[in-house]
Amino acid sequence: MSWQVPNINGQLSSELVNSGWTIYKSTQSGQGNTQAVTGGQAHLSPPSFDTVDFSDSSIPDITPETPEGMFPNGAQVDEDGKTIVRNLWGGIKVESRIGADGQFITFPDEANRSAAEGAATHGFFYHTTDFLKEAAQKYSTLGENETFRFRDIQDEGFIRDTLDFLTNGNYTEKDVAAMKEQMEDVVLELAQQIKDGKEFDLSSVQTKLTIGNSEIGVGQLFELQSLGKDLEGVLNQTSVGQMDSFAYAQKGLTKSIAEYYGKNYGAVGEMFADGIGRLYEKSIQNVQKLNNSMNSGYGGIGWSQKENDSVHTGLEISDLFANLDCSSKDAFMADFNEKLSDMRTLVQQFGKKYNLSDTYLGIAGDMANLMKYIQSVIR
Numbered sequence: 001m002s003w004q005v006p007n008i009n010g011q012l013s014s015e016l017v018n019s020g021w022t023i024y025k026s027t028q029s030g031q032g033n034t035q036a037v038t039g040g041q042a043h044l045s046p047p048s049f050d051t052v053d054f055s056d057s058s059i060p061d062i063t064p065e066t067p068e069g070m071f072p073n074g075a076q077v078d079e080d081g082k083t084i085v086r087n088l089w090g091g092i093k094v095e096s097r098i099g100a101d102g103q104f105i106t107f108p109d110e111a112n113r114s115a116a117e118g119a120a121t122h123g124f125f126y127h128t129t130d131f132l133k134e135a136a137q138k139y140s141t142l143g144e145n146e147t148f149r150f151r152d153i154q155d156e157g158f159i160r161d162t163l164d165f166l167t168n169g170n171y172t173e174k175d176v177a178a179m180k181e182q183m184e185d186v187v188l189e190l191a192q193q194i195k196d197g198k199e200f201d202l203s204s205v206q207t208k209l210t211i212g213n214s215e216i217g218v219g220q221l222f223e224l225q226s227l228g229k230d231l232e233g234v235l236n237q238t239s240v241g242q243m244d245s246f247a248y249a250q251k252g253l254t255k256s257i258a259e260y261y262g263k264n265y266g267a268v269g270e271m272f273a274d275g276i277g278r279l280y281e282k283s284i285q286n287v288q289k290l291n292n293s294m295n296s297g298y299g300g301i302g303w304s305q306k307e308n309d310s311v312h313t314g315l316e317i318s319d320l321f322a323n324l325d326c327s328s329k330d331a332f333m334a335d336f337n338e339k340l341s342d343m344r345t346l347v348q349q350f351g352k353k354y355n356l357s358d359t360y361l362g363i364a365g366d367m368a369n370l371m372k373y374i375q376s377v378i379r
Helices: 108-116 130-139 156-167 173-195 218-235 245-295 305-321 329-353 363-377
Strands: 002-005 025-028 034-036 083-086 146-149 208-211 214-217 238-240
Touching (some): 108 156, 130 173, 156 245, 218 245, 238 305, 245 305, 245 363, 305 329
Parallel strands (some): 083 146
Antiparallel strands (some): 002 238, 025 034, 208 214
């Protein structure tokens, strides 16, 4: 008997996090293959994600009339003597939509609501670079002596989510204001790329962003964000009741992978690794929460010692891979191979206790798949 909790839009739904677990019942054949039983379903594939495209053609002009008395009539100049070009008053309004493949797109505020309810996610992972591209295109049309006013190019939601995730909420309004100014400089650099006929390239932007008294380039920041989104997807795949050694090992590896790559990004990279570490702990807590629900006789169905032991063994496997030696690629791979052997021992001990063969538990296949996975990730 096994119980699986699917992820919704890349995260646990509020119903799941609030212990209203959706249960799917399945059994395993003697060959280790999962088979559906009457009245249940065996699997749910998680939905894919789309990149949100906020091209000029899809963004309505929401420019309201200038409030009466806000500006005197006639051309105005700013403190530097540049002519003010009045554009969008409140910035870009974004509404939820469905992607080209028919799947719902997750927006940052939705991820933050799920995070508040216990899911191992964060709005930081769901911002795109579209607001930078769109603002740069607008700024590229300005003359040397012109400037925009009342244009929300900084995307304060992105700034706050970035600071919140990387500093664990330890930031001030002064930090937000400083990063807003830096983001405007980023946009001006991107606008110059367009004027020079170059491709949009975040990696060549010289302006640095200050996070927790440390600096990072905007291109590097989005590299970390992309990695974090991939790792977050793994952390929100939660299942209990079957010996799925691959899933438990992959969950632990998210923490080590974040540390391995984070060290290449200085102090901000360390903050990123710490943030993924916090999400890893949340993910483990969600496994324990689901297991406790089953122990309490959820739905009037008993939870056997065998199923309890499978969860405890799985969590031991996660812990094995969560703290690998990340000092170098060679050190990482050597430690990984050692822990792979330890994982096999744990699974075999579990199997021996319940008279389950290695073939039934699929340990050889899980080890091979883990090796392929880590070889594709660690470079």
